[in-house]
Amino acid sequence: MNDTAKTDLSDLPSVHFLLEQDVVADLIVDHGRDLVTDSIRETLQSLRDEIPVAKKSPDISTAAIIRRLARRLDQISQPSLRPVFNLTGTVLHTNLGRAPLPAEAIEAMSRVAAGASNLEFDLGRGKRGDRDDHLESLVCRLTGAEAATVVNNNAAAVLLTLNSLANRKEVAVSRGELIEIGGAFRIPDIMARAGCKLHEVGTTNRTHLKDFAAAISPKSAMLMKVHTSNYEVQGFTAEVPEHDLATLAHEHDLSFVVDLGSGTLADLTRFGLPAEPTPNQSFADGADVVTFSGDKLLGGPQCGIIAGRADLIAKIKKNPMKRALRVDKMTIAALEAIFRLYLNPDHLAQKIPALRLLSRPQEEIRAMANSLVPHLAAALDGEAEVSVIDSFSQIGSGALPVDTLPSAALAISPTSGGSVGRQLKRLAAAFRALPVPVIGRIHEDQLLFDIRCLEDSTIFVEQLSSLNNS
Numbered sequence: 001m002n003d004t005a006k007t008d009l010s011d012l013p014s015v016h017f018l019l020e021q022d023v024v025a026d027l028i029v030d031h032g033r034d035l036v037t038d039s040i041r042e043t044l045q046s047l048r049d050e051i052p053v054a055k056k057s058p059d060i061s062t063a064a065i066i067r068r069l070a071r072r073l074d075q076i077s078q079p080s081l082r083p084v085f086n087l088t089g090t091v092l093h094t095n096l097g098r099a100p101l102p103a104e105a106i107e108a109m110s111r112v113a114a115g116a117s118n119l120e121f122d123l124g125r126g127k128r129g130d131r132d133d134h135l136e137s138l139v140c141r142l143t144g145a146e147a148a149t150v151v152n153n154n155a156a157a158v159l160l161t162l163n164s165l166a167n168r169k170e171v172a173v174s175r176g177e178l179i180e181i182g183g184a185f186r187i188p189d190i191m192a193r194a195g196c197k198l199h200e201v202g203t204t205n206r207t208h209l210k211d212f213a214a215a216i217s218p219k220s221a222m223l224m225k226v227h228t229s230n231y232e233v234q235g236f237t238a239e240v241p242e243h244d245l246a247t248l249a250h251e252h253d254l255s256f257v258v259d260l261g262s263g264t265l266a267d268l269t270r271f272g273l274p275a276e277p278t279p280n281q282s283f284a285d286g287a288d289v290v291t292f293s294g295d296k297l298l299g300g301p302q303c304g305i306i307a308g309r310a311d312l313i314a315k316i317k318k319n320p321m322k323r324a325l326r327v328d329k330m331t332i333a334a335l336e337a338i339f340r341l342y343l344n345p346d347h348l349a350q351k352i353p354a355l356r357l358l359s360r361p362q363e364e365i366r367a368m369a370n371s372l373v374p375h376l377a378a379a380l381d382g383e384a385e386v387s388v389i390d391s392f393s394q395i396g397s398g399a400l401p402v403d404t405l406p407s408a409a410l411a412i413s414p415t416s417g418g419s420v421g422r423q424l425k426r427l428a429a430a431f432r433a434l435p436v437p438v439i440g441r442i443h444e445d446q447l448l449f450d451i452r453c454l455e456d457s458t459i460f461v462e463q464l465s466s467l468n469n470s
Contacts, residue, residue: 009051012060015040023066031073039076043069084437085460089407089450091357092262092396096439098295098302100353104341105300105334112333119329132317134332138339142265143279143290145307149317150294150335151325155185157291157304158259160325162194162222164316165255165289169221172199174207174239177226179261187226196221206238209248216252223249226259227277246286255289255312258282263292263305265342271349271359273395274403279307288312297395299354300338301331357453358395358405366408369451372461376410379464384412384427384447393452405452412447420445434463 018024018040019033028036043065050058058064086096101109112119122129132149139148151157162171171191178200180186191198197219201211212223223245242258249256264276276297279290289308294300306316316322327335341351349355369388377386389411392404414423424442431438431447436459440449454460 009048012044012047013062013065015044018062018065018069021062021066024069027070027073031077035076036069036073039069039072043072082437084439086453087409087438087440087449087451089391089409089441089448089452090394090396091405091453092296092354094396098396099299100357101301101334102299102338102341102351102353104351105337108333108337109330112329117329117333119332131326131329131332134336135339138336138343139305139307142339142342143307144283145279145290145313146310147313148305148307149313149322150327150332151304151306151322152327152331153295153302154259154261154263154291154293154304155190156325157306158187159190159194160316160319160321161257161289161291161306162191162196163321164319165257165312166221167195168197170197170199170215170217170219171222171224172201172212172215172220173224173226174202174211175200176202176204176207176237176239177228179226179228205236207240208238209240209244212240212245212248216248216254220252220254222255222257224257224259227261242282242285242287246288249288250286255309256287257289257291257308258287260290260292262296263294264297266345266348266355268297270345271355273358273405283308289316294335294338297354298338299352301334303327303331303335357455360452362390362406362408365451368454368457369408369410372410372451372457375461375464376412379467380412380427383416384414384423387411387413389448391448391450393450407450407452409451410449412449413445430467434466436460436463 015037019028019037024036024040031039046068047058047060047065051060084096086093088096090096092098111117118129119134120129120131121127122133135150136148139145139150151160173187178187178198188198199215199220201207201215225240225242225245242256246256260277260279260282262276264278265280267278268274268276279292282290287308289306289312291304291306292298294303294305306313338352341348349359366388373386373388380386387410389409391407391409393407394404412427414420414427416423424445424447427447428440428442431440438449438460440447442448
């Protein structure tokens with residue numbers, strides 16, 4: 001440490017001195033004395049760390065330190081979880097929160113969050129009730145199941161089902177369905193944690209009914225089919241139809257379970273989307289239990305839905321793990337609102353944001369993109385050119401992985417000198433630093449903003465004036 005650094009360090013004001021400043025008194029009113037005091041200590045320590053190694057001594061005047069303090073307090077006060085503009089082209093983006101909720105679900109959550117509710121209270125009998133009662137009849141009506149329960153996500157639904165129905169027993173699954181999804185969720189690992197023994201049958205690309213038949217033994221508890229929602233095997237392939245698997249399972253007094261993964265309650269072809277299997281189809285084919293997600297194609301909150309035969313669902317509900325995996329009142333309120341919307345399928349495309357965004361016409365998306373070009377070009381004047389290009393959106397969250405949706409994107413191409421890669425990263429960071437961060441993707445020397453998920457551009461346009469200062 002040189003003498004200048006020592007002198008600078010000795011010139012730093014004390015915590016007490018800073019607390020006595022009028023501007024800091026205002027910060028105390030806004031943030032509280034304890035937080036301001038801690039932040040002063042942290043600000044001073046950061047300067048102590050910076051001064052010895054800085055090429056140019058930082059400004060340590062009282063005013064400059066208070067400015068640093070104010071910035072630190074602003075950062076602390078900012079919520080970590082914030083709304084963003086999802087312009088990545090992936091509609092159900094796991095990292096960006098998956099399905100946006102409809103107004104009805106948000107209102108339902110707000111109502112029960114504000115105070116007491118009959119979460120586990122039977123208003124008719126005046127006695128304790130079951131939180132599943134708010135959802136079970138709706139799930140059964142919409143899927144054709146006899147009974148149902150809900151847990152906090154579909155991974156939990158699979159885990160709970162396996163542990164309840166096949167603990168210490170074997171479960172036969174095709175090798176081509178031993179999926180891994182985001183977060184290192186692997187079917188073999190889940191089975192091990194559930195206390196089951198995986199019995200792999202067939203090969204990666206071809207599995208036949210005889211393979212399942214050969215796997216059945218006195219140790220068997222279940223035949224399971226896992227919908228490969230996040231990839232697709234093409235070419236020389238074969239898989240066993242659900243109806244045949246159900247028949248084989250029942251001939252041997254085994255349960256047949258189908259994990260649909262993303263799951264949907266609607267015929268997606270009605271909205272011009274690729275077909276996706278539904279719980280109704282699985283039950284029609286003879287499935288005993290079906291599990292699926294609530295926050296993907298269904299368009300609801302994060303949860304896992306388990307539906308099926310009444311005796312099996314009752315067994316699942318009695319599992320002690322059910323309490324650890326149960327959902328809270330806000331999830332139940334949102335999911336009930338979602339299910340009620342599905343009772344009127346003619347209005348789903350308007351009511352469920354996920355379906356509305358997925359079925360949005362390319363012409364409408366392109367018109368929105370064209371309207372944004374002059375605003376974006378003005379904000380990026382001299383830094384980049386802006387154009388509209390055809391693009392393809394993805395459904396996301398593992399749903400229909402090989403299917404894309406025609407879309408349109410704003411393409412930002414840097415024009416100033418220097419490395420294109422560095423300029424693109426800087427531009428992407430600047431957009432992420434806006435009051436409502438804008439998340440796009442970098443592709444082929446361009447920063448792309450797919451406009452499929454941008455329905456109201458008001459805030460997007462208004463905040464572009466902050467781009468140069470972000």
